[in-house]
Amino acid sequence: MLRACHRILKPGGIIAFVVVAIAGRLPDRDVAEAIEVGPPFVDAGSGYRELMIGAGFEDVTVTDVTDDFLTTTRAWLHEWVDAADQLIPAVGVDAFDGVRDENQ
Amino acid sequence: MDEYEVIASHNDWYRMVETAPFRRVERRVIGCDYGAAGSTTRAQADLLGRLLELRPGKTFLDVGSGAGWPGIYLAATTGAQVLLTDIPEEGRRIASRRLRHQGIDGSVVAASGAALPFRDSTFDAVTHTDVLC
Numbered sequence: 666m667l668r669a670c671h672r673i674l675k676p677g678g679i680i681a682f683v684v685v686a687i688a689g690r691l692p693d694r695d696v697a698e699a700i701e702v703g704p705p706f707v708d709a710g711s712g713y714r715e716l717m718i719g720a721g722f723e724d725v726t727v728t729d730v731t732d733d734f735l736t737t738t739r740a741w742l743h744e745w746v747d748a749a750d751q752l753i754p755a756v757g758v759d760a761f762d763g764v765r766d767e768n769q
Numbered sequence: 770m771d772e773y774e775v776i777a778s779h780n781d782w783y784r785m786v787e788t789a790p791f792r793r794v795e796r797r798v799i800g801c802d803y804g805a806a807g808s809t810t811r812a813q814a815d816l817l818g819r820l821l822e823l824r825p826g827k828t829f830l831d832v833g834s835g836a837g838w839p840g841i842y843l844a845a846t847t848g849a850q851v852l853l854t855d856i857p858e859e860g861r862r863i864a865s866r867r868l869r870h871q872g873i874d875g876s877v878v879a880a881s882g883a884a885l886p887f888r889d890s891t892f893d894a895v896t897h898t899d900v901l902c
Contacts, residue, residue, distance in 0.1 A: 673885055
């Protein structure tokens with residue numbers, strides 16, 4: 666996908682994105698758990714800096730927003746559970762449980 | 770989960786995000802109610818807009834745009850023209866309606882990120898949030 670993005674960008678064009686990725690230097694057990702419970706695309710196989718350079722991008726900057734991600738995920742869980750009385754009739758108990766479990 | 774299961778689960782998600790209780794929760798957590806399917810907050814979307822140098826006259830692509838977050842929001846706040854692409858039909862339907870409703874300069878195309886149906890050197894900027902690379 667990154668190669669396709671590079672192709673359609675004008676010369677000097679910019680790509681910026683947010684993605685869930687496995688942090689470096691994790692023990693093998695934690696990497697396996699991240700792949701198991703993370704979104705389907707989390708197992709990228711290599712770092713995004715390397716992926717982007719391989720796709721032809723230059724001047725690649727990576728910013729770790731793990732703390733923001735954690736804050737947002739906790740907020741989803743808190744607000745989701747707090748609104749259970751309104752959400753369950755609207756989305757169904759299975760969907761409610763699914764979102765709750767995903768953020769846990 | 771294979772690609773078809775992912776698409777089905779996203780369609781289910783986009784049907785859910787149109788409910789009023791979901792939108793209330795999303796506004797509290799993300800700061801907007803575009804049916805965000807990930808954890809990208811409004812502050813992070815604003816940062817993306819600055820990094821991409823979006824402004825009137827610029828054209829950008831949001832890959833895996835879902836129901837329109839953050840592509841429509843960025844177009845609305847920067848004045849740049851947006852083209853949204855994704856596979857799940859429900860998300861594209863919601864995004865198209867929102868574009869029309871907000872009078873945003875943009876359009877929605879059914880396309881996979883791996884096979885973008887555009888000519889070389891078309892866009893000034895590309896963004897995506899929580900999408901497979």
